[in-house]
Amino acid sequence: MRALIVDDSRAMRRIVGRILTERGFETAEAADGQEAIAVLESMDDLPAVACIDWNMPVMDGLELVTAIRARPEWRDITLMMVTTESEQDRIVRALAAGAHEYLIKPFTPDALVEKLDLLGLVPTPGGVA
Amino acid sequence: MTITTGPDTDLVQAALEQVWESMLYAVAEPVPSTAGALANGLEATITVSGAWNGELRLFCDAGAASQMAATMLGAPADEEMPELDVHDAVGEILNVVGGSVKGALEGESRLGLPQVRPATSLPDPADCVAVSWRGAPVYVQIVSLPA
Numbered sequence: 001m002r003a004l005i006v007d008d009s010r011a012m013r014r015i016v017g018r019i020l021t022e023r024g025f026e027t028a029e030a031a032d033g034q035e036a037i038a039v040l041e042s043m044d045d046l047p048a049v050a051c052i053d054w055n056m057p058v059m060d061g062l063e064l065v066t067a068i069r070a071r072p073e074w075r076d077i078t079l080m081m082v083t084t085e086s087e088q089d090r091i092v093r094a095l096a097a098g099a100h101e102y103l104i105k106p107f108t109p110d111a112l113v114e115k116l117d118l119l120g121l122v123p124t125p126g127g128v129a
Numbered sequence: 130m131t132i133t134t135g136p137d138t139d140l141v142q143a144a145l146e147q148v149w150e151s152m153l154y155a156v157a158e159p160v161p162s163t164a165g166a167l168a169n170g171l172e173a174t175i176t177v178s179g180a181w182n183g184e185l186r187l188f189c190d191a192g193a194a195s196q197m198a199a200t201m202l203g204a205p206a207d208e209e210m211p212e213l214d215v216h217d218a219v220g221e222i223l224n225v226v227g228g229s230v231k232g233a234l235e236g237e238s239r240l241g242l243p244q245v246r247p248a249t250s251l252p253d254p255a256d257c258v259a260v261s262w263r264g265a266p267v268y269v270q271i272v273s274l275p276a
Contacts, residue, residue, distance in 0.1 A: 008242070009221035010214060011201040015152065018203055055224070055240055084228020084240065104232075105225045106151035 001123035002026045002047040006036040006064060007082070008056040012105075016051050016082060019109045023116065024123035025049075033059025037067060040074060047077060049121050052099070054083035054090070062097055069098035078119050082107070135181040136230045141258045141269050144229035148222055149260065153200050158261045162254030162268060171216070172248035173223040176274075180236030186270040187223045188248055193265035194219050216245040226269065 003025040005013045010031075017027045028047065030036035033056060040046065050068070054061040061081060068074050080101040081094045091102050101115050116122070142159065149157035171194045173187040189197075198210045198218035210218075220243035231238045252270040259266045 009217055009224070011198065011218040011221050014202050055242060057242060084225050084231075086228060086232035087237075089237075105228060106148050108151050 001049075001121065002028065002043075002045060004028050004030065004036060004039060004047040004050040004077075006030045006033065006050060006056070006061065007053040008032055009053075012053070012082075016112070019112050020051075022109075023113060032056045033061065033064030033067065036064055040068070040077075046074065049078040049080060049116070049119070051080050051082045051103075054081060054085045054094070062094060065094060065097045065099050078121060080115060080119070082112075135183060135273050136177075136185075136234065136271055138258045138271070140230055140233055141185070141226065141271060142260070144226045145258060145260050145267075145269065147229060148225050149262075152222065152225065153197060153262070155200075155262065160259045160261045160266050162257040162259040163251070163266075165251050167248050167251050170248040170251075171219055171245060173216075173219045173243050173245045175220075175223050175227040175243045176241035177227060177231050177234070177238050178241070179238030180234050181238065181273070182276045183271065183273040185223060185227050185230065186252060186272060187219065187226070188251055188268040188270070189219070189262065190265060191215070193262045193267060196265075197222065197262060197267075220245045223269075 003020045005016045007013045008031050013029045020027050030039045052061040065079050079099045081099045082103045084105045086104045103115050146157045149155045169191045174184050176184050194215050195210045198215045201218045224243045227240050231240050257268045257270045259268045
């Protein structure tokens with residue numbers, strides 16, 4: 001099972017990537033929304049989940065969620081915002097745009113794993129799903 | 130906790146404690162703020178605009194910054210980290226602190242993107258929160274700016 005991590009901070013991509021890899025995901029990365037679209041367009045095997053930061057240069061996370069949701073071929077990708085934006089109206093906006101889950105930074109590894117479990121994103125050991 | 134005026138030191142201290150625990154796997158012990166020179170330091174800045182307009186500025190020495198980056202990136206503590214990674218990590222620490230602070234302010238606010246640059250002096254201790262990273266102080270200054 002694949003995951004795409006979209007965050008302008010390499011350190012944060014590494015933190016999220018470490019948790020997802022330990023969970024059994026294969027990960028890909030992008031530093032902003034525009035790069036994420038390019039990564040998705042280059043993939044034969046789409047990710048099951050994309051973890052998306054909100055505040056990024058070039059194209060922010062909300063714009064990316066909207067762009068992904070506008071592409072029918074990407075409708076099966078689960079979208080999780082992973083962001084410092086903690087206000088209720090931001091969460092509502094992200095969910096209205098098409099995000100499935102919302103995780104506020106800072107978070108513990110357990111909190112991310114709980115969200116993945118909640119979404120039913122459990123990689124099969126040694127398998128590709 | 131929602132506050133109507135600008136952030137105070139208690140709010141910043143609480144945000145630092147959360148970040149230290151979840152991103153640096155450490156306890157953010159308060160340390161006394163002192164003014165003075167920073168021989169080889171870094172300053173990260175992030176703006177908050179909206180109900181409160183201002184900046185949060187993080188100061189630390191380069192060694193502490195490198196160790197924080199190593200921890201975040203899962204590298205050995207004594208590994209010398211590339212400057213790009215150090216700046217990125219320190220910026221992300223302040224970004225998450227800024228997000229926590231912004232979220233506690235009443236009304237709509239917007240968080241900018243963090244900027245990181247070399248620093249040679251410490252800010253006024255009166256406006257600062259200081260916590261320890263493996264014995265080295267890390268300062269966060271609250272700066273109110275005109276709207």
